[in-house]
Amino acid sequence: MNFFKLSLLIMITFFHSSIVFSAGSSSDSKSTKSKSLAYYEAEKFIKNQQFSKAIDKLNDALFFDDKDADIYNYLGFSYRKINQLDKASNYYKKALEINPKHKGALEYQGEMFITLNQIKDAENNLKILDKICFLGCAEFDKLKKSIENAKIGKKSSY
Numbered sequence: 001m002n003f004f005k006l007s008l009l010i011m012i013t014f015f016h017s018s019i020v021f022s023a024g025s026s027s028d029s030k031s032t033k034s035k036s037l038a039y040y041e042a043e044k045f046i047k048n049q050q051f052s053k054a055i056d057k058l059n060d061a062l063f064f065d066d067k068d069a070d071i072y073n074y075l076g077f078s079y080r081k082i083n084q085l086d087k088a089s090n091y092y093k094k095a096l097e098i099n100p101k102h103k104g105a106l107e108y109q110g111e112m113f114i115t116l117n118q119i120k121d122a123e124n125n126l127k128i129l130d131k132i133c134f135l136g137c138a139e140f141d142k143l144k145k146s147i148e149n150a151k152i153g154k155k156s157s158y
Contacts, residue, residue: 036064042074051078069099077108080115088112101132107139111158114150122147 042057055078061071076091089112095105110125126147129140146156 033065035068035070036061038064039068039071039074042078046074046078049081051081054078067098069095069102069105072098073102073105073108076105076112080108080112085112085116101128103129103132103137103139106132107143107158110143111146111156114146114156119147119150122150 038057038060042054042061045051045054045057055075058071058075058078061068065071072091072095076088076095079085079088079091089109092105092109092112095102096109099105106125106129110122110129113119113122113125122143126140126143129137129143133140142158146158149156
């Protein structure tokens with residue numbers, strides 16, 4: 001984390017706290033849209049490393065919402081975990097077309113790039129995450145560690 005970024009955030013918080021607390025919500029119905037049951041079932045399969053079952057449920061979830069970057073990200077993740085990297089790549093691209101700042105898709109696509117020995121591409125994703133994660137985030141930290149490990153010949157656990 002950069003000291004300058006932290007200092008800037010603290011200053012902004014103190015100077016604008018009255019504005020922040022008096023402002024209304026800017027969220028619209030799309031940002032509060034709930035996920036389908038199939039999506040939540042897929043998450044359970046992913047947590048249990050049952051990626052083929054997760055893929056089936058995620059495809060069901062697409063029927064309900066084919067504009068959800070999270071679904072495409074999880075499809076990419078699941079296909080990456082069963083070593084179908086072409087399909088994984090397509091789903092990460094789709095997730096990032098829908099939401100270019102999707103931290104999960106940027107991290108997982110970066111992990112795929114490492115698997116493909118495309119370290120420069122993974123580093124590009126890391127740069128994007130650095131800009132998105134103003135004060136740092138888990139996705140940035142994990143991808144950074146994976147890149148560092150790849151450079152010394154260690155395999156990523158993500």
